[in-house]
Amino acid sequence: MTCPACERNNPADARFCIYCSAQLTAPETVVQDVPTPAVGATTRLPEASVPAYTMPAPAPMPAPAVPHTAGHIRHFPHLNQASGAFFLIGLGVLFLTNSFWPGILVLIGVTAFLSEAGKGRANNALMPLVFFIGLAFLFGTGMIWPGILILLGIMALLGSKRGSCS
Ligand SMILES: [Zn+2]
Numbered sequence: 001m002t003c004p005a006c007e008r009n010n011p012a013d014a015r016f017c018i019y020c021s022a023q024l025t026a027p028e029t030v031v032q033d034v035p036t037p038a039v040g041a042t043t044r045l046p047e048a049s050v051p052a053y054t055m056p057a058p059a060p061m062p063a064p065a066v067p068h069t070a071g072h073i074r075h076f077p078h079l080n081q082a083s084g085a086f087f088l089i090g091l092g093v094l095f096l097t098n099s100f101w102p103g104i105l106v107l108i109g110v111t112a113f114l115s116e117a118g119k120g121r122a123n124n125a126l127m128p129l130v131f132f133i134g135l136a137f138l139f140g141t142g143m144i145w146p147g148i149l150i151l152l153g154i155m156a157l158l159g160s161k162r163g164s165c166s
Helices: 026-033 035-054 062-075 077-096 100-118 122-141 144-165
Strands: none
Touching (some): 100 122
C-alpha cells in the first residue's frame, strides 16, 4: 500500500504509514465499514423479524388458559368464605338439635368440601366429604365395624377414579 503523503510502500494491513505516520487505510475502511454493517443489518432485520413475529403465536396459547382458570376462581371465592360461615351455623344447629355427634362429622365433611370447592378443587374435596358423611352414618347407625371397611373401600374406589381422571 502506498502512503498518500510520502508515497512509500507500507504493509497492506497498515493503518498508518510506518514512515510518516499518515493515515493509510482509515478513510478506506470507514467508507467500507459503514455500508457493510448497514447492508448486513438491513438484510438481517427481516430475518430477525420473522422469528420475532412467529414467537407471539404460541403466546396466545397459555393466554386463554388464564381466563379459563380465572373464571373458575372468580366463581368460587364466596363459596370458600361461605364454608366458614356454614361451619359456624352448622355448629350452632348441631348444638341446638342436640345432635353434635356424629353431626359434627357431616359438618366437617361438608365444610371441607365447600372450602376445597372454593379453591376450584371440588374433586379433591369429594373424598373427605364422602369419608366424613360415611363416618357419621356409621357412628349414627352403630355400624362402625365392619362398616368402616366398606367406607374405606369406597374411598379407595374414589381415589383410583380421581387418579385416572387427572
Ligand atoms: Zn508516509
